[in-house]
Amino acid sequence: MDFLEPDKTLIYQRCVLASLGDPETARLLDKRQGATRDAVRERMYTSTYVAVATSRCGVEAQTEFNKALADSADLKNKHRAAASETEWNWWAACLLVLFPSIVMLAIGGLLALAVAAAVAAGVLFTLFWRGSAAWFNLRQSLVAAFWGAAWLAQRVELGVCAAQWGEVLEEQGTRPVVAQVVRQMLGDDPDSLFIPGNYEGLRALRAPGYFVDNEALQQLQRKVAHIEYGTIAICGPRGTGKSTLLERCVDAADFGVLAQVPATYTPHDFLLSLSVRLCARYIRAEGYEVPEFTRLSNVRRMLRRVMSRVWRVGRWGAFALPSTALVVWGLSASARSLYSQDADSIADFTRTHVTLLRDHSVQTWQGHAAIASVLAVLAGLAWWRSRHSSWLPSLLGGIWAIASTPVGMVLAFGSIGSIVLDKQVQQQVRHIQLETMISAGLLMVVWVYCLRFRDSGRMLHSRWRIALETIFGPLAFVSGIILLVYLVRNPQTYPILADSENPLRLAGAIGGVLLARAGGWHPRPKESELVTRCRNHLFRLQTIQTSSNALSTNTSQLLSLVTSHTTSVSTVPPNFPELVEEFRDLLGRIAKKKAAQNRAVVIAIDELDRLGSAAQALAFLSEIKAILGVPHVYFLISVAEDVGASFVRRGLPHRDVTDSSLDDIIHVQPSTLKDSRAILNKRCDTLTDPYVVLAHSLSGGVLRDLLRYGLQIREMQEKAQSFELTDISRHVILDELSETLAGFRTLLSKQQWTRDTSGVLGAFRTLGGYLREPCPCTFFDLQLALEQFAFYAAGDRPGPIAHHELGDDARQLIDEASAYAYFSLTLLDIFSAQGLERRTQRAAEQGPDGDPERLAEARQELGISPYSARPLIDSIRKAWSLPLGPSASNHRPRSRAVSCPLHPQPIGRPRTPGHG
Template sequence: MQLTWKWLEPARLKVAHFAAPERESIYAACLDASLLEPHVAGRLGKRPGASHEAVVREMQTSRWQTAATERATGPQQRAYDKALASTARIEGYRRAAIDAAETNWWPTCVLFGLTSIGLVIALGWLAALGAVLVAVAAMLSLIRWPSGALFHRRLNLLAGFYCIIWLFRRCRLGVRAARWGAILETKGTRPLVGHVVLQLLGDDPDSVYVPSRTDGLRAPRAPGYVVSNSAMKQLKRKLDHIEDGTIAVCGPRGTGKSTLLEACVEDARFGVLVQAPAAYAPLDFLVSLFVRVCVQYIDDQGYTVPELTRLSPMLRLARTARRRARQLGRWIVFALPALALFCLGLSAPVRALYADYASTIADLLRQQGGTLHKQALSVWNGHAIGLGVVICLVALVWWHSRHDVWPARLLGRLWRHSTFIGMTIAVVSVGSVLTDERMRHQAADLPKGTVLTCLWLFLLWMVLHGVREVLDEPGAPLSGHDMSLVLRPPATAAGAYLLYVLVTTPQTNQLLSDPDNPIRLCGVIAGALIVRAGYWHLKPAEPALVARCRNYLYRLQTIQTTASTWSGTAPQPLAIGGSHATTVSTVPPTMPELVTEFRELLGDIAKQKTLFGDRVVIAIDEVDRLGSDTEALDFLREIKAILGVRHVHYLISVAEDVGATFVRRGLPHRDVTDSSLDDIIHVPPSTLAESHKILSARSETLTEPYALLAHSLSGGVLRDLLRYALQIKETQDKTQAHELPDIAYDLILEELSETLAGFRTLLSKHQWTPSTSDTLTAFRFLCNQLRDACPCTEPELRQALDTFATEGIEGHTDPASGRELTDEARQLVDEASAYVYFSLTLLEIFGEKGLEYRTSRARAFGADGAPERLAEARQELAISPYSARTLINGIRMAWELPLGPANRLDLPASRAACPRHRVRP
């Protein structure tokens, strides 16, 4: 059974190789691991003869064993062979020594080992080693006595000696076996097992469907599955070669234009993707684009986008008060107890310092104050004229420096050196210990064991704490919150145990009890606070562009009203007064104002981004859903005013009609595309190789035949390609079939049934007469046959589809009624007939066995036999049913299919049994 955790499989395999290092066991383990691969295990049991037992039986033959071993030759294989031979040789010696000893060998070895350990404990390593060597020499000197208890003890010790050597050799063999086994499984058994499975499956092995995960198919717009194609590479080249401009992206719907725009916006350093409205209003669209650009730029610069809240002022005030209350409560819970404990610990040293230095400092301040008072009196009384002149000059300089920045610059320089100042204070505070004679004498008396213990505990705490800090960094390469939580308990334990040793040891307790230590601690804390304060900076002023974007958001998303009222009254009893009220409201911006302001703002943003080598991309998607090409051109005409901004790339997705208009510019007239668009990129449907690459990235087991089926049904259109690939999985789940003909049969008939039902709905909108109503009856008959299809009725169904595809509606109704149809109805009937012709062709190609052989024969026929032509026929159906029929005729000739109606009633059914009627057809 396959392991759920695939990453454990290599470790499990190495353990198996280590436990069983024999060559046969290693090969068997590698074979089992290779059979557990999803692309191998999913194909086993799907066809007779391709079972798990058959693959194992085939791989156990000497031919495949030799081939797998030859693929794994190299240094690891030679090291394994050498270890295997040496281990076998030691094993032989060990077996011979055990067989030669008449008594059990392991009690003697255990007694010898315990005696050696006792000697080590009692005498030390050197004395114990000498005693053991003497005992071994005495044992070996008894070789001339081939009998007796000592002789048997010597053989027992020799057996134990070989057992120890064998144990080391066996461990080395296990390690080398694990290394060589990994190479054997990767280079030998895994590719050969896949080759053997393909051989046992027989013809068309890729036609076997292997179920797998469909996460990539169920999420069409998932960003992780984007595959670069020719259109994406071409668009990126154009963006690299032009400085600015407007590029149109055109192509059929569903070909991936939106994905292409999303990829370009994601690659740009500054990009905005907006959707064109179905019923466009130029002013509303421009306002929406303006807001998106402002929001994107504010977010890109790391600032908060303003929230235009709808809450009342009281609710906002209540939320702010609640948040402030939580902050104040947290501060009270932690700050006040810490401050109280800190003050309690420093109360005695602070009082001592105050008692020692308070009077001295007060005398110094009084002396300096008296000197300043005398100088001021001298100037006041006119006894110091020169000093008065200097004071006047200082006053003038100070006044003229009010607009200068040197005071703030001086403070800034002092603030930048706060780290050095704080570190100096902390180092001087700690370094004062070295100048304290009393502490030096106490430190010299500390036991070396205590010093080493404290040193190792301190280093351990520092290492663990430092690793935790590194792991907590957001950009650390080994960041992990779980690992930080794991390291927290040992770091806390190391610090707590260090503190316990320092407190409980008498010598270290005396060092901690020094009277000057609280002052030193104050110095360290003060230095740390100054260093911490050095990292605090004033919040930088908001950039001008961010402020402009914020103002535009308020202007475009809110209506601002300002009211001012003035009133005045005269004192009683005159009672004369007046009042005046003024209300100012913002006027909504007009289209010309919006265009001018948007171009200026976007130009300034692009100019700033270009200085750093960034690209600005504005992508406008879904223009092709406006309805007609006329409406799309009108939309381009309206938004033309915002195009052509310097250093800005505009990407606009348009329909094929607009792209064709731009391509034929000037022939014979010019329109809005000539002046609005600078270039155009056509996004064609995917080629077969691109479709296979896309499906391979989204599903591991969609092989080439299934990719060809999905590509042919979709015509290479990306949206339909993913839908049909998912329908293949759904069909397999519904039918539990694993062969391509069975899955393709159900899928094509289901799609054909839904399409004909859609044509019948379109036909029902026309006016019908009794003579032409047979057309609707014929469509209903075909839809019922498709809906009730089973293996019993397969020949009749194919005959009906063949007749409808080649003869049209006349094959099922009166020819006269067909001639009375309107042109629109006739066009729909011809389109339905061509689609049935195409579906029948796919049914005959994919619904039969031997696809690989028939594909090679069709390729040899010529261009019409290329598998890519099937998707081209599907694309041609969207243009004209008549040209598509001509292309389908060429395909059928290449695949050796009949061009006219064939008698299919005598053909055998392709299904084995009918699940509905419980009989074999």
């Protein structure tokens, strides 16, 4: 459109419309009042924003466009001026001159056109000499035609410059300015808008491709790089990504095995499973198939194997036999002709050399050739000494691999290239006309391009995603057949194709190609001893082998004496010490072989932190520590935090199994806000920074919870039917608080309660009822109940919840629930109020307590103690200028909202504006 309509105003308008259609900008429109497409377009059409957008662009493209516009207008004025000075229709006069010239050229050729031009020049000179008006009108018509052609060429250049200027204007001018205008019209906190998008990365927690390098991975890589082998423990809270880190290390290793430790595993069962995995992994890595142990009988397995072989041989023969038959049939005449020509000479050559070899052998046998006898003895001794070496097959294989490819290529190209040296073919090529060469070339170009599109593997970007192979496969076949039929039926090309030596040339080309391809073939190497050991170990671990022997003796029919002896031998499964010894030996051999190739071996043991208590984990570790410490093997074990703490206290008055089992330890800490931002941005590019901070604060930096809250934000947006952070965050925080308090109430129900202490359960029930179905008309009551529970549930403050008669367990649960409610109230006050960006900057000015990272630290501190978490939450509220006591009061009016889907206004009661 810029090429067709090179107008500055229209180009600018089209650039604005294209910028409004940009996905990053279009998704922000119509989300808030006033930020509409029409409003942005109207503002962008004002002179101020036109100047701003134009000034952001480069000068070169705009200068060229202005120059082309001015030149086009100048040429158009000259053309109009020349056309207005003539009394004739200028284009009709030009056609009267041009049409006879074309007819004269077509009929009489260049000579006739030159004669006509000379006559016309004489007539024009006569008219000019007499000063005739016809000469003047014809001259002005030709001048107008000249300026018209010049204007047409300039118009093409103007269209190109206009298209280039439009591209620069949209890219550098209107697109960033439109994005800026949209953010201005959105008002405060434009990033607090929630824009629905693709959330597949949040739904697939273990999906590959979303891993983000963090400090724990870098620390582990440094430790592995500085030790030759050893055992490294990875500890940290659950959900921080220890399993993902182990999977990442195993995938990055040259040879790795990952094993899980479920709670029901015994050390013997675990080591048995790990041995099976190790053997199967190594057999697959070496390119062999892992043996399958099935319950089928020997006959059935043999029949299945035979049927599989028959099917493969039958399928191969269905293609190989017809192909061989056609090739032999096509080359039979040429082969017979070649044999009849060279059979005598080949027979004479063979007879001569066989006679010479026989004479030398007889002389050596009779003792007349002493040197040959000595050489024969030495050759026999050398051959006997080479029985344990493979130098001869290696030498022959190397010669074959080096020589077969070049010899095959020379044979193939020599066979095809011999057609160029054939004098008879050269004479026939000289008689081919240009028309035939052009037709054959066009057909060959069509065929080649059809083949290229067929083998490209591309898909048509349409609704049904049609593969190009489906379309161009038949077209390539048809175009090839047409090309072949054209060459065969054409009398000029048929003699070349029918040359008597072409079958031999084709046979040489095929033989050369097969020989070149055979150069890369080599027989499959013999199964290594280590693979055989792994296969035998699998048989030992997964099967029970039984052997029976029977002996029966018979005498004559009259007197029969039968004796039968049967012996059954069954292998005993290996016990734990034997299994440890075999595992270490097998793993050591594998590691030694990999180390010779500069390749690392990693054994990762996951889920050790799920074995119940720390004592159970340490007991399990003490049982399997016998397999650790294999040379050239890195053992990575995920353990719980208390096991890691035991290792850290080594050397102090505390010793356990970790001192002798672990070489080093890595603590996987919860993610920082920077890490959480990188993780969520990689998995979902539509979550803006306020939502990242919200998910990070709720999760405390725990990776598993971080992804869960990121997905829950999307769920709450659909529930709230709003795009604002204030509404979405309220639903997310209250929903999480509701589930947490419901869990605490379940735990409290198992305690012993009296009439004086049952008010605690009532407070839980009241707050839970508000949280179950929050709505605008009950938000004041919810706020009041939440503040009462968050501020007065602490034991050092008077309130409706009595603590002096509660048991220790009940008091601990209530304090934990109250501290979590206090944390939720803080998040609610921060994220559900307007002006988050402005308040975040003011809080950051108050010091470290105003950093959003402190919210995640408070959530982590709640997992340690509610008593240490409360002072931290108090300091956060001070930095955010939030009250440290209840702000709602009982004398505050409790009016219902005008439109509430859960609590409709009673009939006859006057409606008052709500306070939600």
